[in-house]
Amino acid sequence: DFFNALDEVKPLFGVAEEELSSRIRGGIIHYSPLIDNILAEGQLCVTKIKQPVSENSNPLHSAILFGPRSSGKTALAAKIAIDSEFPFVKLLTAEDMVGFGDMQKVAHIDKIFRDAYKSPLSIVVIDSIELLVDWNPIGPRFSNPVLAALKVLIHKQPPKNRRLLILATTSKRTELQQLDIFEDFDDEIAVPNVNTQQELAHVLQSSGAFSEQDQQRTMYEIARYMADNRRTDVGVGIKKVLDSIEIARKDPDVAGSDDSQWNGLSYKARMQET
Amino acid sequence: DFFNALDEVKPLFGVAEEELSSRIRGGIIHYSPLIDNILAEGQLCVTKIKQPVSENSNPLHSAILFGPRSSGKTALAAKIAIDSEFPFVKLLTAEDMVGFGDMQKVAHIDKIFRDAYKSPLSIVVIDSIELLVDWNPIGPRFSNPVLAALKVLIHKQPPKNRRLLILATTSKRTELQQLDIFEDFDDEIAVPNVNTQQELAHVLQSSGAFSEQDQQRTMYEIARYMADNRRTDVGVGIKKVLDSIEIARKDPDVAGSDDSQWNGLSYKARMQET
Amino acid sequence: DFFNALDEVKPLFGVAEEELSSRIRGGIIHYSPLIDNILAEGQLCVTKIKQPVSENSNPLHSAILFGPRSSGKTALAAKIAIDSEFPFVKLLTAEDMVGFGDMQKVAHIDKIFRDAYKSPLSIVVIDSIELLVDWNPIGPRFSNPVLAALKVLIHKQPPKNRRLLILATTSKRTELQQLDIFEDFDDEIAVPNVNTQQELAHVLQSSGAFSEQDQQRTMYEIARYMADNRRTDVGVGIKKVLDSIEIARKDPDVAGSDDSQWNGLSYKARMQET
Amino acid sequence: DFFNALDEVKPLFGVAEEELSSRIRGGIIHYSPLIDNILAEGQLCVTKIKQPVSENSNPLHSAILFGPRSSGKTALAAKIAIDSEFPFVKLLTAEDMVGFGDMQKVAHIDKIFRDAYKSPLSIVVIDSIELLVDWNPIGPRFSNPVLAALKVLIHKQPPKNRRLLILATTSKRTELQQLDIFEDFDDEIAVPNVNTQQELAHVLQSSGAFSEQDQQRTMYEIARYMADNRRTDVGVGIKKVLDSIEIARKDPDVAGSDDSQWNGLSYKARMQET
Amino acid sequence: DFFNALDEVKPLFGVAEEELSSRIRGGIIHYSPLIDNILAEGQLCVTKIKQPVSENSNPLHSAILFGPRSSGKTALAAKIAIDSEFPFVKLLTAEDMVGFGDMQKVAHIDKIFRDAYKSPLSIVVIDSIELLVDWNPIGPRFSNPVLAALKVLIHKQPPKNRRLLILATTSKRTELQQLDIFEDFDDEIAVPNVNTQQELAHVLQSSGAFSEQDQQRTMYEIARYMADNRRTDVGVGIKKVLDSIEIARKDPDVAGSDDSQWNGLSYKARMQET
Amino acid sequence: DFFNALDEVKPLFGVAEEELSSRIRGGIIHYSPLIDNILAEGQLCVTKIKQPVSENSNPLHSAILFGPRSSGKTALAAKIAIDSEFPFVKLLTAEDMVGFGDMQKVAHIDKIFRDAYKSPLSIVVIDSIELLVDWNPIGPRFSNPVLAALKVLIHKQPPKNRRLLILATTSKRTELQQLDIFEDFDDEIAVPNVNTQQELAHVLQSSGAFSEQDQQRTMYEIARYMADNRRTDVGVGIKKVLDSIEIARKDPDVAGSDDSQWNGLSYKARMQET
Numbered sequence A, B, C, D, E, F: 001d002f003f004n005a006l007d008e009v010k011p012l013f014g015v016a017e018e019e020l021s022s023r024i025r026g027g028i029i030h031y032s033p034l035i036d037n038i039l040a041e042g043q044l045c046v047t048k049i050k051q052p053v054s055e056n057s058n059p060l061h062s063a064i065l066f067g068p069r070s071s072g073k074t075a076l077a078a079k080i081a082i083d084s085e086f087p088f089v090k091l092l093t094a095e096d097m098v099g100f101g102d103m104q105k106v107a108h109i110d111k112i113f114r115d116a117y118k119s120p121l122s123i124v125v126i127d128s129i130e131l132l133v134d135w136n137p138i139g140p141r142f143s144n145p146v147l148a149a150l151k152v153l154i155h156k157q158p159p160k161n162r163r164l165l166i167l168a169t170t171s172k173r174t175e176l177q178q179l180d181i182f183e184d185f186d187d188e189i190a191v192p193n194v195n196t197q198q199e200l201a202h203v204l205q206s207s208g209a210f211s212e213q214d215q216q217r218t219m220y221e222i223a224r225y226m227a228d229n230r231r232t233d234v235g236v237g238i239k240k241v242l243d244s245i246e247i248a249r250k251d252p253d254v255a256g257s258d259d260s261q262w263n264g265l266s267y268k269a270r271m272q273e274t
Ligand SMILES: Nc1ncnc2c1ncn2[C@@H]1O[C@H](COP(=O)(O)OP(=O)(O)OP(=O)(O)O)[C@@H](O)[C@H]1O
Pocket: A023, A024, A025, A026, A027, A028, A029, A030, A031, A035, A068, A069, A070, A071, A072, A073, A074, A075, A076, A128, A169, A171, A238, A239, A242
């Protein structure tokens, strides 16, 4: 259930790990076998770096998790990184660089990679590349110095006896492809939305937010709404689903009442937005 | 009536609150049930942050009020913020950053968010995002560093035990969508114009500016004007309506006379402009 | 007549007033009722700020005078400002900012508004916005920082008990509309060219530059020229008309002779240019 | 003849005058009545500034000489300025600003105008505006700060009791029109090429470079060449004509020989280039 | 076999050589006669510089290796450089310039060439020109100062008695052609992918990663996959092939099992990507 | 023959002359009468400056040599400059400005012209204008400040009693025309490729690189290749021809063998590239 999912986030030492753990606040709910596949694929990347076949094995591997907004990319990358138990794991995020100029950003990024090169085994999680490069569809505009630095660092061989795994995330696959950086990664890992009603039910149940009865009514309403609108996919990111559950709990019409109308409407609204 | 509406602005302590209150100089006139809906929706956002369901609830929520120019977006956001009675409420406005360079602006914005992170419960009102980012349709041009900073800060998790509500306003929804920042908000709240003749009459009456007779004549003229021009919507922002009322009062042709012609024409002119 | 028109410029005290008066060097010739309308509309704006209806009245009003080159926009705005007898009147012009960088310009503009906020009643005349923002149709290019600052300042509420009227002028209405700043003004006041032969005759007479006979001959020639070219409008700005009168006086063919041919041709040339 | 033309450049005192005189190294050859018209029109501008009709006369006048490359624009503007015998005459040329940044250029230009404002009567010759603003057709690119400064200075009223005439030159009329600065001038003066064979003959004779016989042969060849190519215009700038005459003199085939073939061909080549 | 290939990388002295050697970590596998051709062509360039025909022979030669991503361009350029046994060999790579501004980059590049000019015989390997110039297809954007510096340096004659060979690599031939730098090289050397099944088998065998049996099964699966998809080319870069081999070894399904399914799928996936 | 051609480069004194001489390393081979024409035309320019007709002669002349890559433009300009025996000759080349910013470049260029103005007779060779202005076809991009400085300096009159000849070279005529600088030169001198088989034979022979027999075979192969491909022009620059000759000498297949196959192919390849 929901709290078991949370338990999967094991206590860790060090600031960087804490920062990573904070990205899995909502736990990892195994609502679909695809989630296990993603974690397994991540595990394989980790193993490749951890246990090289030979001295001449490539000491660098890079993978990018892509998928729609709120689909859980950062949480999954953080999970893979934490579970690796590498001595150096680090989150590279635009949040730490607000107010930096282009050159400061590049210096900060470069610093993180230099730190990584000091540890025999490292993981750098490059979160939301589109935000790192200040991507904007109008123009389009973006920070070419930051992008160019990332392109180079993704391919830069670590020094002797150092091995590095790079995990990146993005919700702008097409844009990164235009920017010609998507292909720079060795692996591409797709992260899906919550798509079927079954998956959604799994999440609702794990969250433990509703009584059995409320949950069934909610699912029924959603099913009807989807039928009416000839939609086959739920198509909402896990983060949005979890957020909606919380709002629903706050809604006076739901809590302590049988009328979950507003709640259902809210889901509909969110689905329409997508 | 008009002064009751004004009374809704309760006295508040602190500079930031005063700044917010000054945005509701014209009070909040409940000329349509939609106004109540908007305030309720804002209230729900406040509650979500104020009373988290669990320790792991998302401590961050963001909503954007959008609508035509002068429709009352800033006033409504200020009202929601003031009524929250959060210990930290702050207006982030371009007016405080005239003459700042891009990097200074980002630093100022970052500072406001850092201050917010110090309070257990905070609201930041980001007023007129299009002005903050120096949006200009020619080019189009805008400040990409400021925009990128906003994008990051809207999603940045507050530190432990800090909860933050972000309320933004804009009259350039389409432009913000192009800029790919509109979807970054969890909620979208539409703010309408004064649209029906009934709503307009409500506002006129609340303002107490005209005698019963003058008001009826004005409404009649407007109705005729609209019929002549096959217009069905009044379609004027509340701020413009209130301003026009004041100009009408100044007009010697109206004050103390039965001839409110100019006044009616003025409305027409304003409606045509829209 | 011409010198009566000049007399309308009353002596004023203070440097700012002198600068404004220097813009009415050619006086205000009432060659058309539209000129009176413009001045009346300006007067109404002044009254709105001078005598607020209530404590909560909007303490800010803005109007923009637009029209063809040389049509007298600056002179009319200066006239309205001078006649207001407000304690603070100030001309904001690109001429005072030659050699300034963008940020210096913004600082200068901001300073003028800050000064205005110190006086209970103020008028700021923003002359030729297109020049202030370095507008150039190729590109198009313009100073986005200056423009963005103006946009913000036009809407910025003065502090408590301060009231401000903003008068702007431009000969580039369409361009300002593209720049999305034209709609930011509460009022739009059109300033026309000298358009009819009657109006032109009025100006010629007011100027006192020609003998009765010369004037009639000139008017006759112009009428014939217009007929020949199937033009119905004179369509020349008042400033150009007054300049041409002066050149005509210098022309040896006119002064002391009956042959005003060159003079007439000059008008024609100027009309064709338009 | 040629040396009489040179004599027209009277000795002058002061550095600025010397710089201006150096622009008339080839004298002013009156090869066409249009040349006299241009000088007369310039003279009229000078008079307007020198002898104002009244106290309120416009103390500022501006004229722009435009025409094809090498047509003599700078020489004619220099001639008008020198002949004015104003106490302050100054050439504003890109040659004095090589290696200046935009802001330095603007400062230099501004300085020259400030100096001009110190003299009761001044002429500023703005040579080759397109070079001053670094115009380049690709992009197109140009220095918007310099252009914007010029636009402002062309209209800036001199202080009390100061009168200023601005003479500008350009071979890029269309481009300046696109840049929206051409219309800023009060007068536009067209400078033509040497266009007819008669004009060309006049120049050849004035130059005294050829014997009567050589000259006739040259003219005959040119006539035949033009007939063969169905050209009706010579269409070469006076500066190119004078340069070609000098090269022709150097050519061993011409000097001391009857065979001016190469010489004729050279003219043809130059005409084709145009 | 695979380790013989590795042996080809002879021990070398000096830091620069070590850096170059590290680019041949995977050895040079002679999987196709084209590889020998490339090395021979490189050898010819070396000889041209090493043994000039005469004193007046051109002391500068430049060649560019181009081909798809991961096809082995850098390794081959490094091999040619190392085998030259020139006293000065140097790798110029974007990796050493992360965080440099444009001007710093140019200074760094210039420094390397200046160092090269000090040695009688030198090779500069310019790796991945597209990364050096921060090429980005959107815009497109790139560092024009760096590009311009490279263009000049590629043609700059070394000082007297100094001879220089420039070897460059790129996977963006078309882009460099657009940038007008591709033609600046004297020689163009194409580097192919691993294209035929035979070549792939050669690489698999050289790697010694699989048992005879596993290898045959893998090849069989790939052949079937290609037949099914009507593909005739393998079309994968040597670096990707070697990387896939390593991942395959890590995969528990392959190691110690007969089921190499996942492994085969991985190849397919990689082929589809291309 | 080849060594006679080299002999034409006379020993000269001074650093600048040495730099210029180094550009004629391959001598000047008179493979076509056009080469003599070019040198004669250059000579005429020199004479015009050296022996002015009168005091008022234009003390400035400029010519530009244009033609395909490697066609010998720089060598020919250097030859003309050296043969002038002017006290000041200077090569202005991008090679001396690697790593300079735009303003440093302009300062350097300006310095060279200032130095030239100190000598009574000077030649400045502006080599490869397209490289000086960092021309790049994408965008297109170029250094407008450098270009603008060149435009001004090409027309700037030297001070009294100073005479200056400017020789420029470019392989980007069309681009310079777009940049509007090509027409700024008084003369345009076309430099051709080696175009006919006869010319090519002349060069081969002059080079003395092949035995009579090898040369005939090479020419025969080239003729056949051209016939097969219906090419009528050789169309290769003299520099490429001389380089190919050297490579051919190095090629083991040619040296000491009858099989010049590779050699011939190499020519073909080079021709195809063009
Ligand atoms: N199976 C799951 N996969 C990913 N996240 C999950 C899963 N189950 C629960 N979560 C929770 O859902 C949230 C996912 O949010 P996260 O920030 O990772 O999404 P995201 O795709 O990175 O969003 P964005 O597009 O904004 O970057 C986290 O709080 C995480 O703990």
